[in-house]
Amino acid sequence: MLxxxxxxxxxxxxxxxxxxxxxxxxLPKYGKNVLLIYGGGSIKKNxxxxxxxxxxxxxxxxxxxxxxxxxxxxxxxxxxxxxRARESKADLLxxxxxxxxxxxxxxxxxxxxxxEDFWEKYYVGGAEPDCEIVPVGAxxxxxxxxxxxxxxxxxxxxxxxxxxxxxxxxxxxPKFSCLNPEFTFTLPEYQMVAGFYDIMCHILEQYLxxxxxxxxxxxxxxxxxxxxxxxxxxxxxxxxxxxxxxxxWTATWALNTFVAMGKTxxxxxxxxxxxxxxYTNATHGMTLSAVSMAYYHHILPYGLAKFARFAVNxxxxxxxxxxxxxxxxxxxxxxxxxxxxxGLAMDLKTLGVTPDMIEGIxxxxxxxxxxxxxxxxxxxxxxxxxxx
Numbered sequence: 001m002l003x004x005x006x007x008x009x010x011x012x013x014x015x016x017x018x019x020x021x022x023x024x025x026x027l028p029k030y031g032k033n034v035l036l037i038y039g040g041g042s043i044k045k046n047x048x049x050x051x052x053x054x055x056x057x058x059x060x061x062x063x064x065x066x067x068x069x070x071x072x073x074x075x076x077x078x079x080x081x082x083x084r085a086r087e088s089k090a091d092l093l094x095x096x097x098x099x100x101x102x103x104x105x106x107x108x109x110x111x112x113x114x115x116e117d118f119w120e121k122y123y124v125g126g127a128e129p130d131c132e133i134v135p136v137g138a139x140x141x142x143x144x145x146x147x148x149x150x151x152x153x154x155x156x157x158x159x160x161x162x163x164x165x166x167x168x169x170x171x172x173x174p175k176f177s178c179l180n181p182e183f184t185f186t187l188p189e190y191q192m193v194a195g196f197y198d199i200m201c202h203i204l205e206q207y208l209x210x211x212x213x214x215x216x217x218x219x220x221x222x223x224x225x226x227x228x229x230x231x232x233x234x235x236x237x238x239x240x241x242x243x244x245x246x247x248x249w250t251a252t253w254a255l256n257t258f259v260a261m262g263k264t265x266x267x268x269x270x271x272x273x274x275x276x277x278x279y280t281n282a283t284h285g286m287t288l289s290a291v292s293m294a295y296y297h298h299i300l301p302y303g304l305a306k307f308a309r310f311a312v313n314x315x316x317x318x319x320x321x322x323x324x325x326x327x328x329x330x331x332x333x334x335x336x337x338x339x340x341x342x343g344l345a346m347d348l349k350t351l352g353v354t355p356d357m358i359e360g361i362x363x364x365x366x367x368x369x370x371x372x373x374x375x376x377x378x379x380x381x382x383x384x385x386x387x388x
Contacts, residue, residue, distance in 0.1 A: 002214060002262035009256055011149045012176040015249070019178040020051060026137060026176045027059040031091025034061045035084060037105050038096045039069045043141060046186045052096055052139060064088035066108075069097065072281055073104040075119045075157040081108040082118070085134060095138045095174075098195075099145025100284075102138050106153040106172050109134045123155055123164040129172070138177040142187055143248045144195030144285060146202060146255025148177035156278055161364055163274040179252070181245040185238060192238065193342040194285030196231045196247065200224065201269055201288045202254040208299075208306055209264045209370050216259040221313045223250050223259075228314070228338060235342060266371035269295050272383065275364035282351040289344035290351055294386035296332055298379065303372030304328055348387045358384045 014022030027034075034056055043049040056063050066084045069077060085093065085108055095105035110129040111118035121127050138148045145152070151168035184192070207220045227250050233243040253259070272295060273287035280287070300307050308324045311317040311331020319327045336346070345351055353361070362380045373379075 002212075005261045007258070007261050008170050009149060009173065009258070010170050010175070011173045011256070013149065013179060013252070014176065015179045016245075017180055017182060019180040020055065020139065022176060022178045023052070023055045023137075023139075024059065027056070027061060027092075029175075030135065032060070032062050033064065033089050033091045035064050035066055035088050035090040035093050036096065037066045037069060037081070037093055037101055037108075039067070039071075039098070039101050041067065042186070043096055046183075048096065048139070048141060048183055052094070056094075062088075064090065069101045069104045071100050071283060072156045072163065072277055073100050073107070073154075075123075075155055075159075078104065078107045078111065078118060078155060081105075082111050085112045090134055093134055093136045095136060096141065098140070098142030098191075099147040099198075100154075102136070102140075102147040102174065103145070103153040103155070105136045105138070106147075106151070106168060106174075107155055109136050110168065110172055119155070119157060122166050122168075123157075123162075126166065128169055133171060136172075136174045138174045139183070140177060140179050140248070141183045142191060142195055143184055143251040144198035146199075146251055148174060148179065149252050149256035152255070154274065154284075156281075158278075161278050161360065163278040163364075164366075165270070165274065179248055181241060181248045184244055184248065187238075189235075189238070189343070191283065193231075193235065193344060194283045194289075195251070196227065196234075196285070196342060197289045197339065197344050198285040199227055199247070199251045199254050201273075201285075201292065202251075203227075203259070204292075205267045205269060206260050206263055206265045207310070208296075208303060208372065209266045211303075211305065214262060216261060216263060217309075219253075220259050221310075223254060224314045226250050231342060232338075264370035267368050268371050268375060271366045271368060272380070274366075275361045276348065276351065276353060278364050279357055279361055280352045282345075286345040286351060289339055290346065290348050291383065291387045292339075293332065293336055293346070294383045297329075298383055298386075299371060299373045300325075300328055300332070306372075307331060348384065353384075353388065355385075355388065358388075 154165040307328035
């Protein structure tokens with residue numbers, strides 16, 4: 001039975017080869033000063049930077065820059081971004097990049113006018129902003145996180161060895177996002193496939209929860225089948241527009257809050273992956289793939305029926321003559337085969353984790369309540385060891 005919920009998503013999307021033209025419609029709604037936020041400079045090599053800057057100038061904006069946002073944005077970088085936004089008196093934060101850049105922009109947006117320490121208030125304390133928020137717009141260049149249409153923001157604090165995600169309310173969602181699949185074509189394969197698994201994991205974190213017959217589960221099964229199909233095409237032909245556009249759209253719907261409605265959701269794989277990332281700074285999607293199989297096998301007995309449904313409806317497992325457990329395990333085996341085809345990290349050693357890190361990573365892992373089994377610390381340690 002669906003639980004009670006209120007659904008609202010205020011982000012306006014511009015999708016397709018002309019998506020960037022959406023900037024011309026949106027920019028007049030904001031003041032003169034735009035802080036252009038981006039990462040390591042790849043957008044200058046592929047021409048996206050010049051295209052965005054041209055539109056900003058044509059719309060009469062004063063452009064200030066905040067470059068160098070790293071793949072796992074840090075609290076130190078956010079403090080720098082707050083300073084830049086204040087000095088430029090930014091009226092709009094325009095994030096051009098992948099999920100990390102957009103996550104970072106959200107963290108800055110709620111902190112510019114905040115009189116308290118942003119890390120302690122939002123990420124440790126879990127508070128919602130009670131100050132003015134600088135609006136965020138996005139131009140997406142890498143798919144995976146869904147940050148272009150949600151309130152999520154993940155920040156890493158290296159000093160505390162913590163990587164924490166805060167899901168802000170709808171007032172922090174990007175006001176608009178421009179999604180051109182062609183902007184993802186030049187992404188290195190490693191980052192591309194890591195994004196593919198991030199999408200799959202987002203869906204599974206919501207799908208593998210609850211035992212009732214939920215409309216969202218049917219939607220998610222379709223999203224997963226689409227992702228599996230298109231990911232293998234994109235692996236062979238990264239510039240296949242149909243595949244990359246379907247993946248981009250799937251990524252957005254995987255985490256724009258829609259399929260979570262009425263469900264408890266799990267998110268423990270992300271908690272494990274975030275803790276690994278805090279210790280290794282490894283690529284987010286790879287931290288998820290490295291711990292997933294051990295986690296799913298660990299909780300499979302507690303959600304057996306759903307794992308069996310996943311096997312049949314997503315992976316096409318023939319259930320005839322097999323026990324429910326055999327069907328469920330075959331589904332996970334087929335998923336692991338797909339992961340290997342993509343070249344994902346299948347263990348923590350690949351990411352630089354050593355046995356002496358396990359206890360610390362376990363301490364940094366937050367325990368959620370929405371999955372089929374609420375983990376104890378000993379479970380976390382066991383899963384991490386199995387993932388080595």
